[in-house]
Amino acid sequence: MTRRISTPRREERLSRAGLVEASIQLLDESGEGGFTLSALSKRLGTGAGAIYWHIENKDDLLTAACDAVVGRAIDSCVAGKNPSANIRNIALGLFDALDAHPWVGSALINSPGQLPALRILERIGQQIRLLGVSKRRQWGAVSALLHYILGVGGQNAANGQLARKRGLDRDDFLKKTSSTWSQLDPQKYPFTRSIAAQFETHDDREDFVSGIDFILGGVGSAARM
Amino acid sequence: MTRRISTPRREERLSRAGLVEASIQLLDESGEGGFTLSALSKRLGTGAGAIYWHIENKDDLLTAACDAVVGRAIDSCVAGKNPSANIRNIALGLFDALDAHPWVGSALINSPGQLPALRILERIGQQIRLLGVSKRRQWGAVSALLHYILGVGGQNAANGQLARKRGLDRDDFLKKTSSTWSQLDPQKYPFTRSIAAQFETHDDREDFVSGIDFILGGVGSAARM
DNA sequence: ACCTGAACACCGTTCAAGT
DNA sequence: ACCTGAACACCGTTCAAGT
Numbered sequence: 390m391t392r393r394i395s396t397p398r399r400e401e402r403l404s405r406a407g408l409v410e411a412s413i414q415l416l417d418e419s420g421e422g423g424f425t426l427s428a429l430s431k432r433l434g435t436g437a438g439a440i441y442w443h444i445e446n447k448d449d450l451l452t453a454a455c456d457a458v459v460g461r462a463i464d465s466c467v468a469g470k471n472p473s474a475n476i477r478n479i480a481l482g483l484f485d486a487l488d489a490h491p492w493v494g495s496a497l498i499n500s501p502g503q504l505p506a507l508r509i510l511e512r513i514g515q516q517i518r519l520l521g522v523s524k525r526r527q528w529g530a531v532s533a534l535l536h537y538i539l540g541v542g543g544q545n546a547a548n549g550q551l552a553r554k555r556g557l558d559r560d561d562f563l564k565k566t567s568s569t570w571s572q573l574d575p576q577k578y579p580f581t582r583s584i585a586a587q588f589e590t591h592d593d594r595e596d597f598v599s600g601i602d603f604i605l606g607g608v609g610s611a612a613r614m
Numbered sequence: 615m616t617r618r619i620s621t622p623r624r625e626e627r628l629s630r631a632g633l634v635e636a637s638i639q640l641l642d643e644s645g646e647g648g649f650t651l652s653a654l655s656k657r658l659g660t661g662a663g664a665i666y667w668h669i670e671n672k673d674d675l676l677t678a679a680c681d682a683v684v685g686r687a688i689d690s691c692v693a694g695k696n697p698s699a700n701i702r703n704i705a706l707g708l709f710d711a712l713d714a715h716p717w718v719g720s721a722l723i724n725s726p727g728q729l730p731a732l733r734i735l736e737r738i739g740q741q742i743r744l745l746g747v748s749k750r751r752q753w754g755a756v757s758a759l760l761h762y763i764l765g766v767g768g769q770n771a772a773n774g775q776l777a778r779k780r781g782l783d784r785d786d787f788l789k790k791t792s793s794t795w796s797q798l799d800p801q802k803y804p805f806t807r808s809i810a811a812q813f814e815t816h817d818d819r820e821d822f823v824s825g826i827d828f829i830l831g832g833v834g835s836a837a838r839m
Numbered sequence: 840a841c842c843t844g845a846a847c848a849c850c851g852t853t854c855a856a857g858t
Numbered sequence: 859a860c861c862t863g864a865a866c867a868c869c870g871t872t873c874a875a876g877t
Contacts, residue, residue, distance in 0.1 A: 402860075426851065436862040438853070443860095447851065498723065498765070501772040502791055507806060514805030528809050528816060533825035537758070540723070540765025547726040566727055580739030581732060584753050591753060600758035603832030610831045627841075651870065661843040663872075668841095672870065 403435060405443045405453070412454040416492045420553050424451070424492070452503050455496035459505040462486035463512055472519040473605055479512050480538060480601045484594060487542040494546030498539045510535055522612055530608045537604060541597050563589050628660060630668045630678070637679040641717045645778050649676070649717070677728050680721035684730040687711035688737055697744040698830055704737050705763060705826045709819060712767040719771030723764045735760055747837055755833045762829060766822050788814050 401407075411433055416424050426447060430437045444450045466482045468475045487494045497505055514531045522530055552562050570578075570585035626632075636658055641649050651672060655662045669675045691707045693700045712719045722730055739756045747755050777787050795803075795810035 425849085427849085436864095437851085438863070439861050441852070495724070498768040499720070499772050501769055501776055502794075507795075507803070511803050511806045514809070518805060527805075528812050529821055529824040530828070531805075531809075532821050533762070533828050536765035536769060536825060537762045538765070539769055540761035540763070543723040543768050544726055544761060544764055547724050551726055569727075570732075578732070578736050580743060580752075580756075581736045584739070584756075587753050596754055596757050599754045600761060600829070603755070603758050603829045603836065604825070605832065606835045607828030607831030610835050611828065650868085652868085661845095662870085663844070664842050666871070 403433065403439060403443055408433075408440060408443055408450060409453045409457055412450055413457065413490070416454060417490055420550060421492045421495065422550070422554075448500075451496050452500045452505065455493050455500065456503070456505040456508075458486055458490050458493050459483070459497065459508055463508050466512075468516070472516040475516045475519075476513055476534065476605065477598060477601055479509075479516070480534070481594070481598065483509065483538055484541070484597050487545060488594075491546045491549035494539075494542030494544075495550075498543040506535065506539070509538065517608075520608075522608060526608070526612065530604075533604050533608075534601065537600055541600070545593065563591075628658065628664060628668055633658075633665060633668055633675060634678045634682055637675055638682065638715070641679060642715055645775060646717045646720065647775070647779075673725075676721050677725045677730065680718050680725065681728070681730040681733070683711055683715050683718050684708070684722065684733055688733055691737075693741070697741040700741045700744075701738055701759065701830065702823060702826055704734075704741070705759070706819070706823065708734065708763055709766070709822050712770060713819075716771045716774035719764075719767030719769075720775075723768040731760065731764070734763065742833075745833075747833060751833070751836065755829075758829050758833075759826065762825055766825070770818065788816075 408429075411429060412424065415429055415432060419428065426440055427437055430440055433440075440450075444453070462482045462485070463479065466475075466478050468478075487497075500506070510531060513534050514527065517527050517530050517534075548562070551557075552559070557565070567585045567589035570581050570588065573582055575582060633654075636654060637649065640654055640657060644653065651665055652662055655665055658665075665675075669678070687707045687710070688704065691700075691703050694703075712722075725731070735756060738759050739752065742752050742755050742759075773787070776782075777784070782790070792810045792814035795806050795813065798807055800807060
């Protein structure tokens with residue numbers, strides 16, 4: 390009869406903050422698909438169940454990781470005196486953060502009413518106020534900007550995940566999509582065909598800002614009526 | 615020794631189209647969480663493996679279901695002579711479809727470069743052309759509108775899923791969110807606090823259109839420069 | 840060609856047992 | 859209080875065997 394030999398306990402104690410940082414690393418390295426609690430516990434040299442002492446569930450952990458990234462991105466934007474430029478800055482800061490951590494986009498869109506989206510709402514809202522948008526229109530303007538940012542983030546996240554799975558880099562992806570589009574039925578997809586070539590060389594970041602500018606432009610001209 | 619008694623085969627044969635329709639029903643009734651292949655096969659009175667004869671995998675089936683809903687929504691929009699009004703119509707048709715089938719929002723945002731999003735891109739693109747937007751700005755305008763629609767759809771889907779899980783109806787949800795927001799730290803969240811009351815009575819559909827109008831307004835004024 | 844259903848690998852979560 | 863690791867319920871997918 391062999392007695393069960395107990396493994397030694399971990400040297401450092403776990404903490405919620407430590408779990409969040411380890412999750413960010415794991416998500417960055419392995420993507421959403423690689424983010425499993427067993428991979429995380431292996432990385433931390435602990436048992437799968439230990440994690441549950443510090444967090445509620447996997448979703449809680451993902452949202453916390455998302456919040457950490459979004460919070461840092463937003464806090465690193467220093468506000469100048471031009472509210473429109475500030476909004477553009479916040480949006481670009483977020484774009485870059487979501488670009489560096491593609492999983493954040495889907496986490497953001499999947500955790501409604503949680504802190505991360507609220508941070509964005511608040512920061513943009515403050516600038517919209519400074520822009521002099523009337524009280525009744527503030528919510529519409531902020532909500533449009535937020536949803537647009539979430540849409541781009543979510544879509545980029547999905548694109549990134551797809552590219553990772555297929556092992557494509559961005560150029561391959563653009564080339565493939567562009568060639569698919571240019572071979573679509575001319576009767577049914579005239580527009581998509583017509584921009585297929587343009588699509589191959591487009592810049593996501595530039596397109597993103599021009600979307601922000603469209604919304605800001607529309608908010609401005611609506612305010613003037 | 616009992617011989618294995620073989621169950622009789624299905625009366626009607628399975629088909630991809632049938633699987634798609636059954637999936638839409640199941641998704642509508644049980645949400646994304648309830649959409650499992652075993653639930654689907656039980657509903658169809660077949661074995662779990664049979665499904666794989668007609669589809670590639672679960673994702674393929676989800677995208678096909680999404681495409682069916684989006685396709686119908688878009689095809690039921692008749693185009694008039696005013697391109698801006700047509701875009702507003704397409705967008706509202708999609709909004710209503712995503713509202714009726716909340717799972718479509720997340721399916722749409724998670725299947726990049728697939729048919730469903732392309733359908734939207736094409737329809738909106740045709741109208742943007744008719745609007746007389748210059749060739750260089752067409753992609754930016756369409757992409758902004760598409761991403762905005764995807765963002766709203768994704769967020770509404772997540773909200774719906776949350777509400778379903780917690781068993782809240784919309785009024786409860788709005789009331790709860792509004793009261794949480796109004797209790798936020800006044801130093802950190804002045805804007806969010808200031809619109810908490812407004813949020814409780816806001817109309818998602820109206821806000822959605824005003825976002826579309828902001829973008830269209832911005833596209834228009836950019837074109838005039 | 841198409842269907843059946845057991846089997847496989849994997850995953851989030853729980854929990855009695857340890858320290 | 860916190861950690862361990864086996865156990866549980868469940869899920870997508872595969873596949874040999876049937877018709």
